[in-house]
Amino acid sequence: MSLSSLCPKFEKGMKMISQRWNGLIIHQLLNGPQRFCQIESSLPISGRLLSERLKELEHEGIIHRHVYPETPVRIEYSLTEKGQALEPVIRGIEEWSQKWIEIESLQEKKH
Known part of the structure; x- marks a missing residue:
C-alpha cells in the first residue's frame, strides 16, 4: 500500500463525504431533524443501504439518532455540531453544481 501525500485528515x-449517498443524506438533514421515512422518500436509496449509511454517519459523529420513548417508537435523525459544520462545504458544492453541472435530458440520452 502506497502512502498518500495528502493530509490524512483531509483524505x-x-x-x-464522497461515500455514495453520504453527501446527499447530510444535505437532506440540513433542512432539520427528519424521520427515517422522510429521508428514504427524498432519496433513491434502499432502506437497508440508508440504514447502513445513517449508522456510519452516527459513528463518525456527523448525525445524532434521537429515540423518543413513545408508542410506537419515533426516531429522528439530525446533524450534530460536527455535521452542521459541513453546511458551508455542502452549500458550496450545491452552488458550484448549479453553475457548472449540466444534466442531460432523457431525450438527449436516447440519441
Missing part, C-alpha cells in the same frame, strides 16, 4: 474527510 479521511473526503472519503467520508
Whole structure:
C-alpha cells in the first residue's frame, strides 16, 4: 500500500463525504431533524443501504439518532455540531453544481 501525500485528515474527510449517498443524506438533514421515512422518500436509496449509511454517519459523529420513548417508537435523525459544520462545504458544492453541472435530458440520452 502506497502512502498518500495528502493530509490524512483531509483524505479521511473526503472519503467520508464522497461515500455514495453520504453527501446527499447530510444535505437532506440540513433542512432539520427528519424521520427515517422522510429521508428514504427524498432519496433513491434502499432502506437497508440508508440504514447502513445513517449508522456510519452516527459513528463518525456527523448525525445524532434521537429515540423518543413513545408508542410506537419515533426516531429522528439530525446533524450534530460536527455535521452542521459541513453546511458551508455542502452549500458550496450545491452552488458550484448549479453553475457548472449540466444534466442531460432523457431525450438527449436516447440519441
